[in-house]
Amino acid sequence: xxxxxxxxxxxxVCKSFxxxxxxxxxxxxxxxxxxxxxFIGPSGCGKTTILRMIAxxxxxxxxxxxxxxxxxxxxxxVQRRTAMMFQSYALFPHLxxxxxIAFALRVRGMSKTxxxxxxxxxxxxxxLTQFADRLPAQLSGGQQQRVAxxxxxxxxxxxxxxxxxxxxxxxxxxxxxxQELRRMQQELxxxxxxxxxxxxxxxxxxxxxxxxxxxRIKQAGAAREVYAHPHDRYVAExxxxxxxxxxxxxxxxxxxxxxxxAAPDGIEVPLQARSSINVGDKVDIAxxxxxxxxxxxxxxxxxxxxxxxxxxxxxIEYQGYFVxxxxxxxxxxxxxxxxxxxxxxxxxxxIGDVVVATWAxxxxxxxx
Amino acid sequence: xxPSPAQTPPRANxxxxxxxxPLVLVLVPFFVAPILVVLLASFFATDxxxxxxxxxxxxSYVEVLHSALTxxxxxxxxxxxxxxxxFTLVIGFFVAYFLVFHVRSQLLAIxxxxxxxxxxWTSNIIRMISWIPxxxxxxxxxxxxxxxxxxxxxxEVLLFSDLAVVIAYVHQLTIFMIVPIFNSMAxxxxxxxxxxxxxxxxxxDIMRLIVVPMSKSGIALGTIFVVxxxxxxxxxxxxxxxxxxxxxxxxxxxDVGVLQYPTAAASAVLxxxxxxxxxxxxxxxxxxxxxxxx
Numbered sequence: 001x002x003x004x005x006x007x008x009x010x011x012x013v014c015k016s017f018x019x020x021x022x023x024x025x026x027x028x029x030x031x032x033x034x035x036x037x038x039f040i041g042p043s044g045c046g047k048t049t050i051l052r053m054i055a056x057x058x059x060x061x062x063x064x065x066x067x068x069x070x071x072x073x074x075x076x077x078v079q080r081r082t083a084m085m086f087q088s089y090a091l092f093p094h095l096x097x098x099x100x101i102a103f104a105l106r107v108r109g110m111s112k113t114x115x116x117x118x119x120x121x122x123x124x125x126x127x128l129t130q131f132a133d134r135l136p137a138q139l140s141g142g143q144q145q146r147v148a149x150x151x152x153x154x155x156x157x158x159x160x161x162x163x164x165x166x167x168x169x170x171x172x173x174x175x176x177x178x179q180e181l182r183r184m185q186q187e188l189x190x191x192x193x194x195x196x197x198x199x200x201x202x203x204x205x206x207x208x209x210x211x212x213x214x215x216r217i218k219q220a221g222a223a224r225e226v227y228a229h230p231h232d233r234y235v236a237e238x239x240x241x242x243x244x245x246x247x248x249x250x251x252x253x254x255x256x257x258x259x260x261x262a263a264p265d266g267i268e269v270p271l272q273a274r275s276s277i278n279v280g281d282k283v284d285i286a287x288x289x290x291x292x293x294x295x296x297x298x299x300x301x302x303x304x305x306x307x308x309x310x311x312x313x314x315x316i317e318y319q320g321y322f323v324x325x326x327x328x329x330x331x332x333x334x335x336x337x338x339x340x341x342x343x344x345x346x347x348x349x350x351i352g353d354v355v356v357a358t359w360a361x362x363x364x365x366x367x368x
Numbered sequence: 369x370x371p372s373p374a375q376t377p378p379r380a381n382x383x384x385x386x387x388x389x390p391l392v393l394v395l396v397p398f399f400v401a402p403i404l405v406v407l408l409a410s411f412f413a414t415d416x417x418x419x420x421x422x423x424x425x426x427x428s429y430v431e432v433l434h435s436a437l438t439x440x441x442x443x444x445x446x447x448x449x450x451x452x453x454x455f456t457l458v459i460g461f462f463v464a465y466f467l468v469f470h471v472r473s474q475l476l477a478i479x480x481x482x483x484x485x486x487x488x489w490t491s492n493i494i495r496m497i498s499w500i501p502x503x504x505x506x507x508x509x510x511x512x513x514x515x516x517x518x519x520x521x522x523x524e525v526l527l528f529s530d531l532a533v534v535i536a537y538v539h540q541l542t543i544f545m546i547v548p549i550f551n552s553m554a555x556x557x558x559x560x561x562x563x564x565x566x567x568x569x570x571x572x573d574i575m576r577l578i579v580v581p582m583s584k585s586g587i588a589l590g591t592i593f594v595v596x597x598x599x600x601x602x603x604x605x606x607x608x609x610x611x612x613x614x615x616x617x618x619x620x621x622x623d624v625g626v627l628q629y630p631t632a633a634a635s636a637v638l639x640x641x642x643x644x645x646x647x648x649x650x651x652x653x654x655x656x657x658x659x660x661x662x
Contacts, residue, residue, distance in 0.1 A: 057562055078568035090559035094581045104567035107577070155567070 005068035006158035006191035007033040008054065013063035015049050015215075023049050024060070025215035031193065031208060033068075036185050038202035039195045041212035041238070047195045048087075048163055050212075054193060055084040055161045067159060083157035087164045089148035091136035097147050098123065098132045104155045118154060125187075126150045142173045146180070153188060160185075162194040166201060178204060199239050203227050211235050232368045233284045242286040243335050244367070249281045256361070259283060267307045269364045277366075284367040291363040292337035294325060294355045296347070304360040311335065313353045325349065329357050403640075410633035418627035428634035437619065438635075442642075445615045448530075448605070449598045452537040456594050457587065459538070460545025464586075465579065468553040469561070484546055487539070496536050496607050503527040503535070528610030536608045537598055544597070545590035552586030553579065588654035592647055599643055 008031040015024040024046040031037045039047040052058040054065060056077040064071050072080045083104075092100050098119050099106075105115035123132050126146040136144055145165060152160055165181065166174045182205055185192045196202055202209050203223040210220040211234075218238075219231045230236035236244050247259040250266050257277055258266040269285050271277065293302055301308060311327040318324075323344040329335035337357060349355060410428055413421040432438055463484065471477040487495055502508050503526040510522040525531055556579065564574045580587075602617035616639050623632035 055566065057566070076568075077566045082566075084563070084566045086559050086563055088559070090557060090563040092560060092563075092578060103564070103569075103577070107564075107567060107569040107573045151563075151567070 004158055005033045007031060007068060008159065008191065008193075009064075009066040010050070010054075011064040011066065013050070013053065013060045013065060015046070015053060015058065016061045022061070022215050024053070027063070027215075027217055029210065029217060029220060031191060034189055034191055035207045036182065036192045036205055037194065037208040037210065038206035039193065039210045039212060040197065040199065040202040041218075042197060045212040046215040047210075047212050051084075051161050051163055051193060051195050054159065055082050056080050057084070078155075080159075081155075081157050082159040082161055083152040083155055084161040085148045085152045085163065085165055088168055089136075089144050091144060091147055091151070093136055096133050096135055097128060097139070100136065100147055101150045101154055103151065108155075122150045122154050126184075141169050142177055145169065145177055149181070149184060153184070157190065159191045159193065160188070162192065164195055164197070166196070166198075174201070181205065203239075211238060213238075228288070229365065230286060230367065233286075236284075236286045236367060241289055243289055243292065243329075244284055244286050244333060245330055245335075246282065246284045246333075249277055249279050249283055251279060252277055257283075257366075259285060265306070265308075267309075267364065268361050269366055270362055272366060286365045286367055287359050288363060289336050290322070290338040291359045293358050294337055294339060294349065295358065297354055297356055299356075301356070301358050302360075304362070305358040306361045307358055307364075309335075309357040311355055311357050313349050313351050313355060316349065316351060327355070327357060406633045406636050409629055410637050412630050412633075414628065414630050416627075418629065420629060428630040429638075431631055432634045432638060438616075441614060441616045441619050444613060445599055448533060448537065448615065449595055451534045452541060452598050453591060453594050455534065455538045456542045456545045457591070459542050460549055460590060461583070461587070463542070463546050464550040464553050464583075465575070467550055468556075469579075481546075481550065484543055488543065492540065492603075493607075495540065496604065499532065499536060499539075499608070500527060503532055528608070528612060530609065530613055532608040533605050533613060536604050537601075540604070541594045541597060544593035545587075548589035548593070549583050549586035552583045556582050584654045585656045588650050588656055591650055595646055595650075596643055599639065599646075 008029075010027050010029045013024055013027045014022050016022045027046075027050060039050060041047050049058060053060050054067075056072070056075060056079075060073060065073050067080055067082070077084070092103065095103065098116065101122055102115040102119035105118055110118070120129075120132065123129055126149060128143060128146055128150070131139060131143060136147065139147065145168075148165075162181070166177055169177060178201060181192070181194070194202075194205065203226070206223050208220060209223050209226045211218045211226060213234055219226055219235045226235065227239050227241060230239055230242060233244050233246075236242040245259070245267070247267070250258045252258075252271075256268050256270045258268050267285070269283075277283070293305065295301060297310065309329045311329040313325060314328050315326040316323060317326075318341075319338075320341070322338045322340055325337045325339055325344075327335045327337065335357065409420065411424050411426070413423055413425050413427065415421065467477045467481055471480060500507065504510070505522045505524065505527070507527065509526060510519075513519045514522065560578055560582075561574055564578050569577065599615075600617060602615050602621050605613050605615045605618060616635065620632040620635040620639075623629075623635065
């Protein structure tokens with residue numbers, strides 16, 4: 001019974017190389033058929049190991065990997081109908097582009113004319129026709145990446161696994177190839193699983209972003225959800241764009257609570273999903289850097305803002321469409337405001353200025 | 369603007385000569401000069417008692433090329449070379465393959481690799497003599513076969529035969545295959561093997577389509593070592609065949625023994641030309657420089 005569905009379910013997947021520490025530690029995850037899923041985390045967090053276990057290059061120590069309703073643990077990559085695109089591509093250096101792409105068909109015993117025809121069709125799809133007879137060493141990084149993609153896609157896998165596919169490219173090419181990956185994924189209509197350590201890459205591409213730390217999933221969800229509503233301090237800091245503050249709960253009043261902090265009147269935070277909160281609890285909250293407004297001391301706060309944190313400007317970085325202002329609002333942690341360029345230059349600050357950082361009360365987010 | 373060679377300052381020129389001088393100092397007296405001497409001697413006439421008459425005659429070449437023995441010896445040498453090459457290649461390839469792809473720990477691989485060199489801690493002669501207790505008439509193999517009742521009389525073909533010659537060559541020269549093949553195989557990125565498995569390649573496919581083509585330079589280098597050593601040898605043939613077989617070099621060793629220097633020199637020049645032809649054929653098939661640069 002063969003299924004063409006490429007939905008994946010990981011159930012209690014563990015992997016240990018030395019029998020002592022789990023590199024992957026009880027991962028549960030469902031990935032829908034035809035989804036673009038990004039695993040993201042710092043190096044050594046187990047994301048590549050998960051990818052290799054789905055690909056069949058590594059066996060899990062415990063747990064099940066189900067693809068299209070079938071437990072694939074112990075099956076060879078071909079039987080799983082997965083294909084992997086390796087980091088730094090692993091193109092066969094002694095074979096031409098065409099032969100590289102036709103390789104999987106060759107070992108499947110397809111006749112020479114058939115496999116070369118199929119390869120040529122794929123070469124056209126990745127726009128490499130004029131390079132078909134070159135060796136990989138004669139191609140640029142971006143072209144090599146397209147060969148690797150074509151080589152993986154030619155067997156019509158139901159899942160394509162990409163191990164840091166863009167890390168070998170320079171910045172400009174990376175953005176370009178990112179779009180190409182997404183285009184290919186939509187064209188092929190299959191599940192893509194992409195491992196990266198670049199936040200921007202993950203949120204730009206993925207339907208499902210999976211943030212990992214030390215072999216565990218910290219948060220899995222849509223890109224916007226993970227970025228805008230991080231579960232905890234780790235995710236908030238890793239995904240970036242958030243200021244994380246911590247403090248003790250001073251009082252709980254209905255739909256919000258007040259956090260004792262450097263602010264004269266504390267920080268008011270809406271309760272949102274967090275229901276059980278008691279006075280005296282130590283809580284982390286996140287405030288988006290682009291939600292932070294800076295006003296001169298003594299001036300009136302913008303409407304909806306109740307918190308006012310007096311701070312000093314530590315550094316200013318011009319970023320084009322916004323200005324990154326670093327403040328000493330909270331001791332030890334960095335606190336940054338992304339001020340729109342026009343707003344900033346209407347009344348520019350200089351380093352050392354005293355300002356008041358504030359934000360609309362509703363935009364503060366309590367973290368787990 | 370790049371300075372043209374003519375504008376190179378004399379100081380740089382001097383430095384250049386200094387850089388190559390050690391190699392030149394070794395190569396000229398120990399390689400170029402002897403070859404020139406042999407080449408010259410091959411054109412000289414002889415008085416038959418070891419005396420050489422300077423001059424230019426092709427008589428020695430005519431003699432060597434007209435002798436029926438020359439062809440016979442070349443055929444015998446080629447037979448030894450081909451057999452030795454096939455066995456050392458197969459053994460060398462699989463030993464290297466095992467060391468590179470099946471031994472997980474790199475330290476163990478290096479250890480096993482060094483183990484391959486253990487036979488070289490003793491001299492060539494001892495290594496050959498040590499075959500006698502094994503292959504001889506009263507040797508282990510004959511004793512065992514007799515004891516098992518497989519044969520009634522001891523096998524004579526084991527020692528002092530062409531078989532013994534090939535065995536000794538393979539024993540001595542397999543390491544010359546292992547080393548370069550190991551070297552080129554070790555440089556194959558393991559990710560390529562994984563990529564091939566991912567594409568559905570069997571173990572045999574991987575060997576045929578990835579490992580062998582990517583070990584070509586090592587195979588070519590090993591082949592050059594083995595072929596040139598076997599074709600230039602007379603000692604192993606002499607000892608292991610018990611005098612029953614001869615090689616090209618045996619013939620001109622005999623010539624030297626009876627003071628026929630010009631014919632010996634002419635044979636040597638001929639053999640050198642044959643070897644150069646064989647090596648250039650190998651280099652034509654495999655572009656070693658390109659493979660190594662890869």
